Amino acid sequence: DSPGMNPAVRAVVRKAIHEGMEVYGIFQGYQGLIEGNIKKLEVGDVGDIIQRGGTMLYSARCPEFKTEEGRLKGIENLKKHGIEGLVVIGGDGSYMGAVKLTELGFPCIGIPGTIDNDIPGTDFTLGFDTALHTVIDAIDKIRDTATSHERTFIIEVMGRNAGDIALWSGLAGGAETILIPEAKDEFQEMVDRLRKGQERGKKHSIIVVAEGVANGNEVAKQLHEASGIETRVTVLGHIQRGGSPTAQDRVLGS
Numbered sequence: 001d002s003p004g005m006n007p008a009v010r011a012v013v014r015k016a017i018h019e020g021m022e023v024y025g026i027f028q029g030y031q032g033l034i035e036g037n038i039k040k041l042e043v044g045d046v047g048d049i050i051q052r053g054g055t056m057l058y059s060a061r062c063p064e065f066k067t068e069e070g071r072l073k074g075i076e077n078l079k080k081h082g083i084e085g086l087v088v089i090g091g092d093g094s095y096m097g098a099v100k101l102t103e104l105g106f107p108c109i110g111i112p113g114t115i116d117n118d119i120p121g122t123d124f125t126l127g128f129d130t131a132l133h134t135v136i137d138a139i140d141k142i143r144d145t146a147t148s149h150e151r152t153f154i155i156e157v158m159g160r161n162a163g164d165i166a167l168w169s170g171l172a173g174g175a176e177t178i179l180i181p182e183a184k185d186e187f188q189e190m191v192d193r194l195r196k197g198q199e200r201g202k203k204h205s206i207i208v209v210a211e212g213v214a215n216g217n218e219v220a221k222q223l224h225e226a227s228g229i230e231t232r233v234t235v236l237g238h239i240q241r242g243g244s245p246t247a248q249d250r251v252l253g254s
Contacts, residue, residue: 001053001054001055001059001113001127001241002091002113002114002115002125002126002127002128002130002131002241003053003054003115003126003127003130003131003241003242003243003244003245003246003249004113004126004127004129004130004245004249004250004252004253005054005055005057005089005113005126005127005253006046006049006050006052006053006054006055006056006245006253007049007050007126007245007249007250007252007253007254008089008111008113008126008253008254009025009046009049009055009056009057009089010046010049010050010253010254011253011254012087012111013025013041013042013043013045013046014043014046017042017043022040022082023040023041024038024039024040024041024081024083025038025039025040025041025045025056025057026038026057026086027039027057027058028057028058028059028060029057029058029059029060029061029062029090029094030060030062030065030070030074030094030097031060031061031062031064031065032057032058032060033062033065033074033077033078034062034064034065034070034073034074034077036077036080038077038078038081038083050245050250050254051244051245051250052244052245053130053241053242053243053244053245054242055089059090065097068104071097071100071101071104072104074101075101075104075106078106084107085106085107085108085109086098086101086106086107086108086109087108087109087111088108088109088110088111089110089111089113089126090110090111090112090113090114091112091113091114091116091118091119091125092114092118092119094110094113095110095112095119098110111126111253112125112126113125113126113127114126114127114128115127115128115130115131115158115159115165115240115241116128116158116159116160116162116164116165117159117162117164117165118159118160118161118162118164124248124252126245126249126252126253127241127245127249128164128165128249129245129246129248129249129252130243130244130245130246130249131158131165131240131241132165132168132169132172133246134236134239134240134242134243135155135157135165135169135173135208135236135240136169136172136173138155138234138236138239139155139169139170139172139173139174139175139206139208140173142155142206142234143173143174143204143206146204146205146206146232147204149204150203150204151204151230151231151232152194152204152205152206152207152229152230152231152232153204153205153206153207153231153232153233153234154207154209154216154219154220154223154231154232154233154234155175155206155207155208155209155216155233155234155236156209156210156211156215156216156219156233156234156235156236157169157208157209157210157211157236157240158210158211158236158237158240158241159181159210159211159212160211160212161181161212162181162182162210162212163178163180163181163182163183163210163212163213165210165240166178166179166180166208166209166210167180167210169208170206170208173206173208174206175206175207175208176193176194176197176205176206176207177190177193177194177205177206177207177208178207178208178209179207179208179209179210179213179214179219180210180212180213181210181212181213184213187222187226188226190207190223191223191226191227194223194227194229195227198229207219207223207231216233216234216235217233219233220233
């Protein structure tokens with residue numbers, strides 16, 4: 001899930017009904033599609049959700065959908081309800097599922113929704129901006145205590161194999177070093193930069209690490225072995241995927 005999905009669901013339902021179409025919601029993703037967890041939606045069903053994080057349709061992983069038998073079962077359930085097209089909101093896994101359905105002849109539209117911002121063909125995915133603001137807020141707070149205690153902090157952020165969250169939040173938060181999967185060979189450069197900072201009298205630093213590079217605790221261990229610098233590690237985790245969507249994510253979803 002990602003912040004901004006609810007505004008997108010709201011927009012699809014309202015626009016489709018305005019154009020004279022019937023709209024059905026599939027609950028729990030592809031799992032719900034296979035199990036027939038499908039309900040007709042009216043305008044009132046999507047009221048007061050534009051400000052809510054997550055998704056009112058819920059989300060679930062579905063190993064069965066990876067099989068052609070599972071996908072055919074899902075298409076059968078769609079046709080039972082007279083559904084002629086599917087709008088899929090999600091990341092690369094959701095997109096791959098949509099591709100498989102189109103290969104079986106069922107039309108799908110994809111709306112990129114993931115905090116990772118790793119979907120080709122779009123500048124920003126739903127949820128990225130909200131996650132970015134969550135991380136920046138955390139960096140600002142951690143910098144306060146880093147300054148007070150004159151320490152170096154490592155902040156591990158999400159993103160899987162994409163470094164967008166780390167890069168953007170690190171730049172906006174004034175991090176001394178940012179480690180991302182797209183530039184994995186910068187560890188020694190980081191060590192050198194921190195050492196030079198210490199020589200200048202700098203007593204605290206912020207390092208933002210994308211999870212696709214390494215575990216934050218592993219980076220801390222390697223940094224200590226290479227430089228003797230002790231650090232504190234904060235893994236932000238799933239807090240990045242929640243929260244009320246920002247204005248940008250609400251507008252983007254709408």
